[in-house]
Amino acid sequence: KTVTRISLFSxxxxxxxxxxxxxxxxxxxxxxTAHDHEVVAKYYQDVxxxxxxxxxxxKQLLEEYxxxxxxxxxxxxxxxxxxxxxxxxxxxxxxxxxxxxxxHHQMALQLEETNPSGQRLSAR
Numbered sequence: 001k002t003v004t005r006i007s008l009f010s011x012x013x014x015x016x017x018x019x020x021x022x023x024x025x026x027x028x029x030x031x032x033t034a035h036d037h038e039v040v041a042k043y044y045q046d047v048x049x050x051x052x053x054x055x056x057x058x059k060q061l062l063e064e065y066x067x068x069x070x071x072x073x074x075x076x077x078x079x080x081x082x083x084x085x086x087x088x089x090x091x092x093x094x095x096x097x098x099x100x101x102x103x104h105h106q107m108a109l110q111l112e113e114t115n116p117s118g119q120r121l122s123a124r
Contacts, residue, residue, distance in 0.1 A: 034115070037108035044101035051094035058087035 022043050031037050062083040069076035 031104075031107070034108040034111040037104040037111065041101045041104035041108065044097045044104065048094045048097035048101065051090045051097060055087050055090035055094065058083050058090060062087065 024040065024043055027036070027040050027043070031040055062080060065072060065076060065080045065083060069080070072079055
């Protein structure tokens, strides 16, 4: 029951967050000012925080499976392996998002140095 509740809650959270999705690809393509890059960096920082929170949830769930494996019978090892894999996946995604955030912070700093007024630069 606990696993089903957690899975259902995770699904609802994903569906709910997709309704307010940020079009990061478009934002990256159109980023022309330091502020634009800071907005993208903040997005990636938020994603990293979300991935770290999901990783923490998986770690807690793994602890539950390890401490009470007798409750899950023959599925206990499969549940533990799956949960460990998800935790690793979320950790990897968090690190990748933080790298992207840092990249966009650096771009913002460079733009700030070359264009302190913050005006959009013309491609002409």
